[in-house]
Amino acid sequence: MFGRAAALAAAGRPLLRMEVGMPHSDTPAHIKQATIDALLAGKVHYSNLPGELHFREAARDKLKRKNALDVPVDRIIVTNGLTHASYAAIMALIDDGDEAILLEPYYPQHIGKIELAGGSVVTAGLDAANNFAIDPARIEAKITPRTKMIVLINPCNPTGRVYTRAELQGLADLAIRHDLLVVSDEVYEDILFDGAEHISIASLPGMEARTISMFAFTKSYAMDGWRIGYMVAPDWAIGPLLKITANDVTHVNTFIQDGATAALTGDPAVLAGLVAEDKAKRDIVVSRLNQMAGVRCAWPEGTIYAFPDIRETGLSSQEVAERLLEDAGVAVEAGSFYGPTGEGHLRVCFGSLSEEDITEAMDRMQRFFGAL
Template identity: 60%
Template sequence: MKWPAQRLSSGSKKSFGMYQEASELARNGADLIRLEVGRPWADTPLHIKEAAKAALDAGIVHYGDFRGTLSLRQALAAKLKSFNRIDVDADEILITNGLTHASYAAFMAAIDPGDEVILLEPYYPQHIGKVEMAGGVVVSAPLDASDNFSIKRELIESRITPRTRMIVLVNPSNPTGRVYTRAELQIIADLALQYDLLVLSDEVYEFITYEGHQHLSIAALPGMRERTISCYAFTKAYSMDGWRIGYVVADKALMPALLSVTMNDVTHVNVFVQEGALAAVTGPQEPMLAMVAADQRKRDMVVEALNRIPGITCEAPQGAIYAFPDISATGMASADLARAILRDVHVVTEAGGFYGPAGDRHLRVCFGSESQERLVEGMARLTAFFSKL
């Protein structure tokens, strides 16, 4: 049988970066310190797990609402109004299998073959494959590392053509750790309004910000609620990556198209998992705040350790769970350097070039995925590695 290889886009072929290479070593028993995968280290808070268990015991095991449990969508509508300043009702929220599924549905619903989609670079590479599967064309807008990857109007406007349909925003940013200011978001909003564009806003790190940097949802800006598709998940802040639950927020006019995608690929999301998500939204937030505080302590240690290495410079990320050190002084391409680090000291980092050419002078180091003790060991191994270059 001949399989349709052309459907395997360049984006989908390279979606896992160093993870696959590291996994081969791990299967052979190597003691790896995994700083390449953006996953939380902590366990899911107990009250969330207990809610899911109680749902099972109560017989919440059958088919549910295609859009997601009403009580969860109502709770999320309240959260969106209070935290994100987005005034929506439950019918403008669709529960999904994580943010990956939310963005997939959004691209499939909103992008026609030949539509151009602008990604700010360094970008989140999984978005590429989904755009291409929808028949869209990815257009990169490289941000300037020397300007701390700030959003500038000319960098994006120069990529807009008559075929442009959407701008994709990840805020806080993966991989750079930027938390975009209101002025930066207003640039994107102004372009969307002027050129009649949609914005897909990936806000999975919305709660993970540091030192007074505050997350702002672009849909809260004037004129943007109707043209923004906002995507969220419980993955990072509530340490629920394996639960696979998120949600997409969009204007009612787009909901039928979104539902036509999700009803045909998953029908609806696991019902008792949604009860756990409801407990996350409505229950105590102290476990989440404690995890963010722990992430900040780990961030501070990792950034300090990286900056002590001769030739390495690292800005303290404003949000998310990644350091993005500049390794250009080594003279090595980021992919070669990441492989050498993996081979020589068994620390798994991600090549900055995985996020586009604008990131190639960097490595992405996830400080959220290991314990404090393992991070200390990882920084010691990296220091030893660079001392031999």
């Protein structure tokens, strides 16, 4: 859908693009300034392979404060965004013939990483009627002697769920009982609404030694183009992980780690302001979607996505997405892109546009669904 929208935009078609999880806001000024200062100070040479010590110290303090993870700096590795962290984790820990379970609707990019590592993807479909809650029975039914890991995204892209402690405990119990690893994508940890609480699964009893926890600045601080994140791993996994990261990128750009440090140590009001903008946009999108003919939309508890149910239209999610692009000039993604469980839904990114453009996009979508 991104490619089709890009081609139409290049041809001069005025589009409102809500298909890509890209923040609309600019990176906060204090983060940019810290990076500029680092450049001007000559921080342009090689860094430590796992990352600059001052950044890892700031990450350590944040992990203890926000994630209930009390870890030393030598268990933190700086990465080129969360995508790189998950690539390193899967490449280091999945061997030929291993199986990795994705909770469906899943994030499609994880599939290629598992396959590149020689593993097989197994999906455990969650129930839309149960708000895509983690269901241990559905997951356990997919576990075989070859299962090595479960990949978790919390808060969840694309559904907008923020999993409860009880849901995460159910998943943790499975991992412990079957001796499985968990690779936990927590890139949306800061973007929470209506009192939702983000819990890192590694903080649950018995999970720290079997979990790779991954974080980034991409969404929270509007730093998608910066490509910086970090992961936390047990002692036994650090060597294998560094074998991947040292050989594929050597280390993350030295000077941008000063910017990331400023993000972690700066005024929390900056982050709160960015999240407040996301909430205002969410409120517009979800309230408007629920006014459209044949559309029902649960309120996302986190992330920058709404996942409306369009099954009442009688059309497939791919057909609706394509017709919205062609007929209304609004780009969204088909829920089926996230696996069969996502069929009958659309993923609508409300973080990628201004409030004014979001309102126009909702007007166009309302006319489109009304005309059906």
